[in-house]
Amino acid sequence: MKLKLGTFILAAALTPFCAQAVTLKIACGGGIDDLCKQSAAEWAKKTGNVVEVVPTPSDSSALLALYQQILGSGSDKIDVFEIDVVWPGTLANHLVDLRPYSKGAEAQHFPSLIANNTVAGKLVAMPWFTDAGLLYYRKDLLDKYKLKPPTTWDDLAASAKKIQDAERGAGNEKMWGYVWQGRAYEGLSCNALEWVASYNGGTLVDASGKVTIDNPAATKALEMAAGWVGTITPQAVLNYGEEEARGVFQSGNAVYMRNWPYAWSLLQKSDSPVRDKVGVIPLPQGGANGRHAGTLGGWELAVSRYSKNQKLAADLVTYLTSAEVQKMRAIQGSYNPTIPTLYKDNDVVKANPFMAALYTTFTTAVSRPSTVTSTKYNQVSSQFWNASHDVLSGDQKAGDALSDLQSSLGALQSGGSWK
Known part of the structure; x- marks a missing residue:
């Protein structure tokens, strides 16, 4: 049975050049839709492009099945995917290597997450938010x-x-x-x-x-x-x-x-x-x-190799996983950052007093194989x-x-x- 996808369109303010705008589609689920929409809209405004946010199933098994259906067909229906921390190895063949586009941004994140997202030498996803037991x-x-x-x-x-x-x-x-x-x-x-x-x-x-x-x-x-x-x-x-x-x-x-x-x-x-x-x-x-x-948990953002706008999609991923956006999400939604320095940020710690105690836990988190x-x-x-x-x-x-x-x-x- 095929699952129908609805979309929410986030567009930049109309300009004389709006006909040149590129439309990207991003799959956001797992209860973080509102924050994803908010940040995607900010990126769209900054770049003059359009972002369509595609709602997805909340059940991870159904979500993975949907992703495999879309990616397995070589469809460009979605440019950016939110993926579980244990999926990079499963989906790697369908994802873009982000290192040529990241400008070294991966160095800001927990090394264990970057290692988890690296398959056969390719960085197939950037950390978005993290969990640990x-x-x-x-x-x-x-x-x-x-x-x-x-x-x-x-x-x-x-x-x-x-x-x-x-x-x-x-x-x-x-x-x-x-x-x-x-x-x-x-x-x-x-x-x-x-x-x-x-x-x-x-x-x-x-x-x-x-x-x-x-x-x-x-x-x-x-x-x-x-x-x-x-x-x-x-x-x-x-x-x-x-x-x-x-x-x-x-x-x-x-x-x-x-x-x-x-x-x-x-x-x-x-x-x-x-x-x-x-x-x-x-x-x-x-x-x-x-x-x-x-045990290491969390979610990542990845770019489909079937996207017709891989460079722009990678730019969206880089923005969404940046320290600026991660700080906002930590304060507004208690989502745990994947950037170590944010665990010492006064605003983040004030909003989530427990996060300061999590730093060591995340730097030593155990990855599932x-x-x-x-x-x-x-x-x-x-x-x-x-x-x-x-x-x-x-x-x-x-x-x-x-x-x-x-x-x-x-x-x-x-x-x-x-x-």
């Missing part, structure tokens, strides 16, 4: 029990159990220590990658394309998480996505929560039971020798989240699940190559 915690409860925010997973488990049991004893039988995303979907891949990476267990597939998931550190990480289920984490977490976890935490029934930055503004709404009671820090490290590891596994990433991730879910649910032991996963991922490769 974070730990939310109840400041009031930690203060009540004279506990410090956890730095390791063992610290988290111990304090979560202590507060959970005490609060239940005081009458809140619904209290849990820790909620996260445990449903068998991409969100679980993000959580599980964080656990594995925090114990220095790698990222499933390394930068050279070698499958590395079957190792003692990864096994320990999954065994740890499985031990939470039914103790500090409800059994129902096996069906939780982001919003289910947030619902429990925001209702006041969890001490800790793993989620993305978007949750902050919702937790601070005037009708939120936990308003002004929440802190946010990097996710714990896997023991004294481990590391803090938040989407670029190296290219078009097979969805299969890789699906196998990873299913294996992880089997361990969490008790259907399989961690060592056996990862051994099987190592073999099945190896079988996905064609002669040792992911292409």
Whole structure:
């Protein structure tokens, strides 16, 4: 079934030369349409061109399917695409190398994002806004029990159990220590990658394309998480996505929560039971020798190789991803910048006090192996989240699940190559 696309037209003020104006089409979705329209209109006014903003599906799977349909046909229907951080490898063959047009602007962004968006030496997308997994915690409860925010997973488990049991004893039988995303979907891949990476267990597939998931550190990480289920984490977490976890935490029934930055503004709404009671820090490290590891998320802007106006489209992308526009989006919409210096900007920090604490998290964010596994990433991730879910649910032991996963991922490769 083909999806119909509506358009919103943003045009520069009419001039005697308006017949010379070029019309560009950009796909903006994911709840950021208003800010995209605003900035695109500014670019149109500056350059004397026209921008048509094409609304897209909010569901990422439907969005990717639509993009593949359009790009696979070689259509010039859209010049600029908003793409998920895990799609550069999947869509790279249809996208323009932006380095000849960027004038070095990529140097301003987080290196991990530029590396993520570079496929076979070509910069196929520019970072637009970013995400990373974070730990939310109840400041009031930690203060009540004279506990410090956890730095390791063992610290988290111990304090979560202590507060959970005490609060239940005081009458809140619904209290849990820790909620996260445990449903068998991409969100679980993000959580599980964080656990594995925090114990220095790698990222499933390394930068050279070698499958590395079957190792003692990864096994320990999954065994740890499985031990939470039914103790500090409800059994129902096996069906939780982001919003289910947030619902429990925001209702006041969890001490800790793993989620993305978007949750902050919702937790601070005037009708939120936990308003002004929440802190946010990097996710714990896997023991004294481990590391803090938040999975990299976010969205990028890319130019279609089928665009008839590639240079102009690249100029639009450069403008939309500039420090000027990113600062506006951070202040008006709490979208996390991809430019490190903005995390020290007084206006940005004033509007979003938590962002200053995110700087280290983003500079050390862990990328999913989407670029190296290219078009097979969805299969890789699906196998990873299913294996992880089997361990969490008790259907399989961690060592056996990862051994099987190592073999099945190896079988996905064609002669040792992911292409």
